[in-house]
Amino acid sequence: MDRLKGYGKILFFVGIPLVPLLAFWFIPMFVSLWLSTTDWDYISPEFNHVMLENYQTILTSGNFYAALKNTAFFSVMTVIPTIIFGLVFAALLKKVMKGSTLFKSLLFSPWITPMVAMSIVWTWIFQPDVGLLNQILGWFHLPQPSWLTDSNTAMWAIIIVTIWKNAGWAMLFYADALSKIPNELYEVGKMEGTSWWQNSKYITIPLVSPTTLFLVIISLIDAIQAYDQIQVMTQGGPAGSTRTLLYLYYQMAFEQFNMGQATALSTIIVILTGVLAFLLFYTSKKWVHY
């Protein structure tokens, strides 16, 4: 009897938090998994079961691989600079600015500005004829690409905006991590005559590695899920040069109304994200020092 009561209690306390998880996560996940095996068109009440045909179509289409390549390129080119700029800014903040709040808020402000609003401003900055960026490039007689309207440069433009937005956010985490490194460790270095580079390599980088892992995972997921800036600035163009997997999903679902294939793609994105996160955690044992 007592034991039964015990189980009841456990069920009660575990069960209640499980309700929202079930309602908002597990159920939609299973519904979408199920949807991905149909050819529903988002509007009509009828649909057929097509089993794995959607997956087959996607995995054999050139669009998918182009988008995959774009996503990979976008992820690598945003995550790595975000991490590097974040660390460099945090180090500067510590050394030069002595923790200046003004500098901190200045760098952090892009992160609290909505991506949509920022993308609109940047669309103007990237404007080929009157945009700020090309004006400045013009003063220095540098080439002035047409940025968002050229398939060679559009992706770079999106990458610049994304780094701009995220670097300040990464800096904030690194600033905290740096402030936790005891100064004595650098003094040990000073007694032996370590160079700037040796300090970074032997002290700073290993000691902020847990923060680095956290930032890599979060900004990688953020990169795979990038949507706002693409929607506002290029809508996946020109010529599909900025069409990432998520944007491809959006176009399949809400432009082509091909709900089955879209959900199949979203499943692939989720699996891909999961595998990447797992790999990162798995390899992190080698380079993250707690």
Next chain:
Amino acid sequence: MKKISLKNITKQYDTNQEKILENFNLDIYDKEFIVLVGPSGCGKSTTLRMIAGLESITSGELSINEQVMNDVPSKDRGIAMVFQNYALFPHLTVFDNIAFGLKIRKEDKKVIKERVEETAAKLGLTNYLKRKPKDLSGGQRQRVALGRAIVRNTNIFLMDEPLSNLDAKLRIQMREEIIQLHNQLGTTTVYVTHDQTEAMTMASRIVVLKDGAIQQVGTPHEVYMHPANMFVASFIGSPTINFLTVKVTSHALKIDEQKIVEMPLDNSTPNEIIIGVRPEDIELVSEPDAIKLTIHRVEMMGADKYVYGEIMGQKLTVRVHNELDIQSKQHLHIKLNPRKVHLFEKETGKAIETFVKDTVVV
């Protein structure tokens, strides 16, 4: 040979701030174990860090091995330092922690391995070389920190309160080990602590500091037997020395009209002075006309008892043997030995030299 010499050293952290150290002069000789001791904030770490080159010298001259070192970078001063919080690299193994300096100095891999293993053996760390600092006990971490200093084969060690994070028992054990290491290696050592027991037990010479000024430099015996002023007298020794304000008459020192101790002093002595008497130097007597101590409180310390009380309105502590039954008593009769009484000027707190006092030769 003068190993380290500080001449007129002054230190100011900020130009508009007060001076932390002023006109600091100290010569340290080869193979000495110098202990800088003093209350918190008196400038012990600052002094040590200036010798190490971690802190700039505002004015004055620092020489090591007779060479001016003011502007020589830390790494070229031939110094190894042990930090208070061990300052071990958490991500490196014991081996790599000890090897750090040698690696930075680009020593040969084989040499590094040899030297690290030799050092580890000296410190009993051989079985822990592959561990990370977080898997070591406090004492072992402290040994790694020592190892990192020893492995460099320098002839000067600087240590900033290296034992302050250890528990009492371990502290005594590590104290022993450090002394042994010093006897073995003969490395000139400057050791900072605020613990007078550590200073007394470890030092070949003690430097007592207060507010950035040297109060006295001397062997443990000298600072205990002949404190230069009231500060030194009260800082060294436990329980703390007693101070009594007394009147000087031709043949004796008195409180009110009661004679405290017989002591013929010359005429230059001021009328009122302060005497210092250590609790362990007070004799118990049975004559009823001796000084009467009113007992307030007794502390059992093991081998001894500390009796806290007062004579004629002035506080006095006496250390007595633990077998003495005083629990039932309200009074004790005491006697002061003129040889064991320290005299100080009332205004300045400086010691007054007397002909009565003389050193017991040990």
